[in-house]
Structures are given as structure tokens and as C-alpha cells.
Amino acid sequence: MSRSLPASSQELQRRVEAWPLRFRQLLFYALLTLAALTFLLPFLYMTSTALKGPREIYSLNLIPQQPTLENFEAVFTQIPIGRALFNSAFVYGLQTLSVLVFSSVVGYALARLRFFGREFIFNVILLTMMIPGQLLLIPLYILIVNFGWSDSYQALIVPGMVSAFGIFMFRQNFKTIPQELLDAARVDGATDLGILFRIVWPLSVPSLITVGIFTFMGGWNDFLWPSIVNRDISFQTLTQMVTLYGIGGQAGGQTGAVMASSLIAVIPMIVVYLVFQRYYLEGIASSGVKG
Amino acid sequence: MTTRAAARTARPAGGDAHEEGPWARLRRSNPIGYLFTLPYLVFFAVFVAYPAGFAVFLAFHNWNIVRPEKPFVGFANFERLFRDELFWRALYNTGVFLVVHIPLQIVVALLLAVVLNQQLVARGLFRVSFFLPYVTSGAIISLVWLRLYADDGLLNQLLAKADLGPVGWLSNPNLAMTSIAIMATWKNVGYYLMIFLASLQGIPAQLYEEASLNGASQWQRFRYITFPLLNPAFILVVILSTIGGFSLFVEPFVMTAGGPLDSTLSLVLYLYQQAFQFLRMGYAAAIGLVLAVLIFLVTVVQRRYLEREVGY
Numbered sequence: 140m141s142r143s144l145p146a147s148s149q150e151l152q153r154r155v156e157a158w159p160l161r162f163r164q165l166l167f168y169a170l171l172t173l174a175a176l177t178f179l180l181p182f183l184y185m186t187s188t189a190l191k192g193p194r195e196i197y198s199l200n201l202i203p204q205q206p207t208l209e210n211f212e213a214v215f216t217q218i219p220i221g222r223a224l225f226n227s228a229f230v231y232g233l234q235t236l237s238v239l240v241f242s243s244v245v246g247y248a249l250a251r252l253r254f255f256g257r258e259f260i261f262n263v264i265l266l267t268m269m270i271p272g273q274l275l276l277i278p279l280y281i282l283i284v285n286f287g288w289s290d291s292y293q294a295l296i297v298p299g300m301v302s303a304f305g306i307f308m309f310r311q312n313f314k315t316i317p318q319e320l321l322d323a324a325r326v327d328g329a330t331d332l333g334i335l336f337r338i339v340w341p342l343s344v345p346s347l348i349t350v351g352i353f354t355f356m357g358g359w360n361d362f363l364w365p366s367i368v369n370r371d372i373s374f375q376t377l378t379q380m381v382t383l384y385g386i387g388g389q390a391g392g393q394t395g396a397v398m399a400s401s402l403i404a405v406i407p408m409i410v411v412y413l414v415f416q417r418y419y420l421e422g423i424a425s426s427g428v429k430g
Numbered sequence: 431m432t433t434r435a436a437a438r439t440a441r442p443a444g445g446d447a448h449e450e451g452p453w454a455r456l457r458r459s460n461p462i463g464y465l466f467t468l469p470y471l472v473f474f475a476v477f478v479a480y481p482a483g484f485a486v487f488l489a490f491h492n493w494n495i496v497r498p499e500k501p502f503v504g505f506a507n508f509e510r511l512f513r514d515e516l517f518w519r520a521l522y523n524t525g526v527f528l529v530v531h532i533p534l535q536i537v538v539a540l541l542l543a544v545v546l547n548q549q550l551v552a553r554g555l556f557r558v559s560f561f562l563p564y565v566t567s568g569a570i571i572s573l574v575w576l577r578l579y580a581d582d583g584l585l586n587q588l589l590a591k592a593d594l595g596p597v598g599w600l601s602n603p604n605l606a607m608t609s610i611a612i613m614a615t616w617k618n619v620g621y622y623l624m625i626f627l628a629s630l631q632g633i634p635a636q637l638y639e640e641a642s643l644n645g646a647s648q649w650q651r652f653r654y655i656t657f658p659l660l661n662p663a664f665i666l667v668v669i670l671s672t673i674g675g676f677s678l679f680v681e682p683f684v685m686t687a688g689g690p691l692d693s694t695l696s697l698v699l700y701l702y703q704q705a706f707q708f709l710r711m712g713y714a715a716a717i718g719l720v721l722a723v724l725i726f727l728v729t730v731v732q733r734r735y736l737e738r739e740v741g742y
């Protein structure tokens with residue numbers, strides 16, 4: 140096959156189609172598996188290195204001959220990684236809750252209530268989605284300093300309490316709920332907040348999950364913002380602490396320990412993804428193509 | 431209260447509202463609407479509008495954040511930027527990253543999306559593998575790739591088995607940015623793949639059936655049906671990966687700290703250094719402003735040259 144290169148793509152296609160179907164399928168799946176392995180290799184490397192002892196660390200074997208947990212022990216004695224795990228879960232859990240509540244309240248108003256200036260506000264929200272984060276980085280940092288919020292949970296939570304993406308998703312979604320359902324609740328004496336949380340929320344669980352996981356993931360994986368506002372180790376997030384551990388002198392070049400801490404930081408997001416897989420597709424599809 | 435509100439919401443949207451003056455429309459508005467959007471408006475004022483204004487203000491002043499005085503310097507920050515070799519270097523590096531990253535991203539994402547759009551054995555498993563890097567933190571992933579790319583790292587060990595290398599993935603100044611672009615593609619391609627996949631699934635199957643009846647080859651079907659109908663997704667992918675590329679920070683921060691020989695210094699990394707290592711807030715704000723304008727201009731141009739009318 141490599142001896143004579145085909146003249147054109149059509150020529151190539153003609154030749155490939157001349158091969159037996161079985162063989163073509165086999166080749167196709169072999170290539171696809173190779174591609175998938177390329178994507179998985181860094182994760183496999185991370186896991187295997189985390190379980191290797193110092194003698195094995197530079198060997199190429201994927202499965203450690205003498206698996207050990209000593210790298211994890213080293214991590215837990217060298218950095219307060221449990222505290223960081225709690226910080227990340229607490230801070231971004233609270234932020235996600237806040238995004239769900241506030242963004243859905245705004246989304247409900249924009250989708251379901253009539254008031255002068257509604258479209259203008261919606262356009263402003265769309266516009267804010269286009270402002271690049273780097274422009275706001277420095278002034279936001281200065282704002283946090285002026286509030287006296289350096290080294291605090293507020294510094295991480297408050298600037299992300301409402302999300303334009305969330306408002307957009309909820310507005311689109313809430314528009315599709317039949318008016319009769321809302322009217323019926325109103326006749327029964329429900330307030331707007333009651334309608335939102337008792338009628339609209341239960342009907343919008345997929346979009347709530349979608350906005351929730353994207354908010355949580357965005358926070359959990361962020362390094363830049365926490366590293367700017369929080370230097371104190373007791374307020375550091377997991378991603379921040381592990382990254383600083385990996386590039387700083389603390390790990391002392393212990394590849395095994397760094398990979399072990401990386402694994403701890405990455406696993407929660409992988410679990411969330413595996414559990415909520417289809418909502419990721421939904422979120423990307425509706426925020427991307429339709430928007 | 432609630433019945434009045436009900437009467438308001440029940441009214442069909444649009445209608446005769448345009449013929450009234452703003453005051454009449456304001457009086458007929460549902461006050462709950464303002465109450466519900468108030469939290470966002472406060473948030474917007476404090477955490478978006480004010481910082482955006484302050485960013486512009488800062489770009490025309492000098493400030494080291496420690497002392498209170500912020501002298502007005504006019505365009506001095508921008509003039510200095512224009513003569514700053516490191517700024518141009520960072521702009522060039524970011525350009526190198528974009529030129530490698532965007533085409534690679536599109537080709538790989540599109541290829542994988544077309545493959546995943548077919549009937550496959552274990553399709554879910556393949557989809558998970560391609561998407562996994564996207565859900566994990568870029569900072570952490572950079573720690574892993576730092577070791578894969580190291581001179582004595584896994585990639586060079588594998589190359590050595592085949593009597594090749596070693597390659598200075600991150601130590602060769604001519605290669606380091608390309609290495610980072612390859613890693614960033616690996617990291618993000620799952621996201622763009624999903625955008626293409628969602629768009630592919632929206633193309634009516636009958637278009638392909640008709641084309642097949644008329645004797646179109648697989649390549650022709652892709653070239654004349656799939657590709658044109660993917661235009662909106664294509665533009666989205668180009669624009670999002672352009673914005674992502676201009677935002678390049680954490681990968682060089684973790685893997686190279688901008689080196690070797692400033693070859694991986696990105697614009698945002700330069701901004702970060704100016705602001706948080708040298709405390710030049712005004713100068714850093716000027717970099718941020720130039721960056722924002724640059725992103726805006728580039729994406730406008732891209733949209734203009736790539737957008738096609740799409741109709742089934």
C-alpha cells in the first residue's frame with residue numbers, strides 16, 4: 140500500500156472499496172481504538188504512576204508490578220489535601236446552588252412575565268456572555284481586595300453567583316412550559332416564586348442538571364481565579380493546591396506523589412461526567428448550535 | 431395581587447405595546463418582573479459593568495495597587511505596549527498557537543464527529559474516551575503532560591524504543607508552543623466534537639438517501655451535503671477556539687512558565703506576570719483591553735468570511 144501513493148482521493152477511495160468488507164471494518168476499528176487509546180493514555184499513565192513505587196516509576200509497564208499506596212500517603216502528609224477537597228466541594232456546591240436559584244428566577248421573569256425593558260435586559264445578558272474574562276480579571280481582583288475578601292470563601296463564591304449561561308438556558312427552557320399549568324397554579328393561589336419552584340422546577344430537571352454540572356465543573360477545574368485571590372493554604376481549592384504542589388518545590392520532584400494528587404483532583408469530575416453523561420451533550424448542543 | 435399578575439402574564443406577548451409611550455408601558459408592566467431581575471441587575475452592576483469600566487479607567491493610569499495614588503498617564507501605557515518587545519513576542523506566540531491549534535482542532539473534531547455519527551460497536555465507550563479530557567482541569571492535565579513531554583518522559587521513552595528522538599517537546603524553543611497546541615487540542619477536542627455531533631444529528635437523513643440514489647459517493651455526500659449544512663457549527667467552533675486560544679494561560683504557566691526563551695509566553699500569561707508579579711495594574715489593564723479588542727476584531731472578521739446562508 141505504501142509503495143505507490145494513489146493520485147487522488149477518488150483513486151484512494153476506489154482502492155479502499157476494493158478491499159474485502161471484513162478487512163475494512165477491522166482496520167477501521169483498529170484505527171478508532173488507537174485514537175481512543177491516545178485520548179486515554181495520559182489518564183492511564185497518571186493512574187499507573189500514582190500506584191508505582193520509586194524503583195518502578197520510570198519503567199514503561201502500564202500495570203505496576205508492586206502496586207503501592209505510598210504516593211498517596213506522601214500527599215496526605217505533605218499537603219492538607221482533605222481540607223482542599225472540602226473547600227472545593229463546599230465553595231462550588233454553594234455557588235452551583237446559588238446559580239440555579241438566581242438564574243432560574245431571572246430566567247423565569249424573562250420567559251414568563253411581561254414588563255417594560257425585558258428584551259433589553261435579555262440582550263444585556265447575551266452581551267455579557269461575549270466579554271472576555273481577561274478584561275475583567277484585574278478589576279475584579281481589585282474589587283475583591285477592596286471588599287477585604289482576599290483569602291476567603293466569598294472571594295471564590297460571590298463573583299460566580301449568577302451565570303449568564305444559566306439565565307439563557309432557563310429562559311429558553313421555561314418558555315416551552317404550557318401556560319395552562321401556570322394559570323392553574325395561579326388560580327389555586329400560588330405566587331410566582333411558588334410557581335417557579337413547585338411547577339416549573341420539577342418540569343425542568345434536565346436543564347437544572349445541565350446548568351448545575353457545567354457551573355460546578357467550571358469552578359472545580361479553575362486554577363487562575365483561586366490562585367489570584369486566595370494565597371492562604373486553608374482557603375485553597377483542590378485544583379489550586381494540587382497544581383501548586385505539582386509545580387512548586389513541595390513535591391520535590393516526586394512524580395508518583397504529584398500524579399497521586401492529580402488523580403485525587405480529577406476523579407470527582409470523571410465520576411460526575413460518567414453519571415450525568417447525557418446532560419453534557421444536551422448542554423453543549425443547546426448552548427452552542429441553537430444559541 | 432396574584433390575580434392582577436395573572437391577567438398580565440396571560441396576555442399574549444407583543445401586540446399593541448409598541449404604540450404606547452414608555453410610561454404607559456411601564457405602568458402596565460408586571461412589577462414582579464423587576465423584582466425577579468433585580469438580583470441579576472445588582473450583580474451585573476457590581477461584578478460586570480463596574481469592573482469593565484474600571485478596566486478602561488486603569489488602562490489610562492499607573493497604579494501599583496499598594497499605594498493609593500493612581501496618576502493619569504493618557505496613552506502612555508499603550509505607547510509603551512507598542513514598543514514592548516515582550517508584548518509582540520507574546521502576540522506572536524499566541525498567533526503560533528492559534529495557527530496550529532484551530533485547524534488541528536477542527537479536522538480532528540470533525541473527523542471524530544463523523545465517525546461517531548455512524549452505527550458503531552461500543553460507540554458510548556469511544557465517546558467517553560474522546561470527551562474525558564474536556565471534563566478534567568487544564569491545570570492538572572498540564573501536570574501530567576509535563577511528564578509525558580519531559581526530555582526523559584514517556585513520549586521520548588516510547589520514541590527511543592523505535593530508535594527515534596529524543597524530541598525536545600518543551601525544551602526546544604521552536605517546538606514548545608506547537609507541543610502546547612497539540613496538548614490543548616487533545617484537551618478540548620471532545621467539546622468541539624460534541625458541537626459537530628449535535629449539528630450532524632440535525633441533518634435530515636433523506637438528504638443523504640436522495641444523494642445516494644443519484645449516485646453520489648461518500649466523499650461527495652460529505653463535501654456537498656454535510657459540510658455546507660455544518661456551517662453554523664463550523665463558525666461556532668472557529669470562534670470558540672479562537673477565544674479559547676487567546677485565553678491560553680494555564681498550560682504554559684504550569685508546563686513552561688513562558689520559556690524556553692519566552693517561546694511559550696502567551697498574552698494572558700504576560701498580563702498575569704505584569705499584574706501579579708510586577709504589580710503594574712495599569713499596564714496589565716492596557717494589555718487586557720488590547721486583548722479584548724483583538725478578540726472582538728478577529729471573531730468579527732472570521733464570522734464575516736465564514737458565514738454562509740444555510741437552507742435545507
